[in-house]
Amino acid sequence: MKISLGVKLRRGPWGGGNQFAQSLANYLEQRGNQVSFDLSAPDLDLILLMDPRDRGNSAAYRDGDVVRYLRRNPGALVIHRINECDERKGTKGVNQRLEHANLSADYTVFVASWLRELYANQNRINRESIVILNGSDRQIFNPGGYRRWTHREPLAIVTHHWGGNWMKGFDIYSRLDDYVGSQPFSHPIAFTYIGNLPDGFTFRNANYLPPRSGSELADSLRQHHVYVTGSQFEPGSNHQNEGANCGLPLLYRNSGCLPEYCAGFGIEFQTTDFPDRLQEFIDTYDIWVERMPAYPHTSAACCARYVELFETLLDRRAELVRDRSARLSDWERLEWKTQPVRQANRVARKVRRLSSQLARRLPRLTD
Known part of the structure; x- marks a missing residue:
């Protein structure tokens, strides 16, 4: 052809x-x-x-x-x-x-x-x-080097986006930034954002890394325990695939394509119940991480x-x-x-x- x-x-x-x-x-x-x-x-x-x-x-x-x-x-x-x-x-x-x-x-x-x-x-x-x-490409985005959460250290949450539009989920990422400062859950959390930001937006407590790709991005994702995506009305995104194929279970918003891609490999949340679902994730992490080798969405x-x-x-x-x-x-x-x-x-x-x-x-x- x-x-x-x-x-x-x-x-x-x-x-x-x-x-x-x-x-x-x-x-x-x-x-x-x-x-x-x-x-x-x-x-x-x-x-x-x-x-x-x-x-x-x-x-x-x-x-x-x-x-x-x-x-x-x-x-x-x-x-x-x-x-x-x-x-x-x-x-x-x-x-x-x-x-x-x-x-x-x-x-x-x-x-x-x-x-x-x-x-x-x-x-x-x-x-x-x-x-x-x-x-996503399993030759790059794979669980090799991923370390499971031992419950002795903060639960490390990560997301990444190329686009810096607010609807990529920054209402949720702002809340995570606040949670890192206040630590309202049963176990401490940490949050890292990788990628571009909306104009004028900065994090106060979260870790920020500039855009990365390929093996450098995959290595960064594997240094965390959980992948979160708060993106709204995603047509058919790939960021959740890259996180999941690196072994990270998913905390994902009920919006756009995300339920179709993520169902069965993490916990879905609404805008109104995000704190409750995050606490549920902390309590059930070990169940979800066992499922990740079966994640099907590969390139x-x-x-x-x-x-x-x-x-x-x-x-x-x-x-x-x-x-x-x-x-x-x-x-x-x-x-x-x-x-x-x-x-x-x-x-x-x-x-x-x-x-x-x-x-x-x-x-x-x-x-």
Whole structure:
């Protein structure tokens, strides 16, 4: 198979989409497939559209580029991997934008069942699709070196995020910061946060580490006992997978994809009952840690499902190509209607970026 993945790979700490693309590319190449990250090859079999929004930081191409490519190579199949929603950061327009882009695709992959239901309930994307859960690389994120809690030292709690948006769970992490100072539980706790922070936010009592990735991140996670995630409306995150595959049982919020990924491997909490659930975790840690070797969400399992899907879709190529014409016509009508708005948004983003750069330079210019 000749496959294009629509992402610009980055080195070092970056978001989960980058890690997914790297794992999938390696998995495909190890099995004799050809992988690229652009649309230059004239004879691609499959295109995995990952982020069609007008962003330059991670997207290799958008849906308009895919539609133009299909005019040159109509035999290529397009799979749209949806891993985003407005609910995650309180934005507007993301769901609508992905609905538009999805018209360019022959098939859809959602990274969690709740995300598929979200789009279906909004009457945005209701056609044939599949859910493939994300997973982390067990060659890096594994329990080798993880030391179980002996109950003689503070229970070491950790989390990590690349994004510094408040909805990543900072209402919960702020409370943990307070708990480290007040120690209201039956046993002392410690808390470490790894990653980016919201603008202006600092911890008073917790340990803070800057963003890490790969083996350095895995080593840091294994120095703790419990992984907590308070993230809200996560489309299909990978951070909990990295913690769990390092052997840490999970304390997770009942929100977004987290129950689907974490159920059976820790304790779920609501915003209102977090202290009670943390105390319950302290009391039952030994039960949960025994379950962690069976945690199923690995990159190998995830990639195997993608390869299985790719092969199944190629067997249906003639049918899928035949059924796309009306959908592409709908895409072109929407493209024509929304193009002026997107162009205005691009200009506005550029103005904001330039204004921010100028604001940072002004103090130096006036010294």
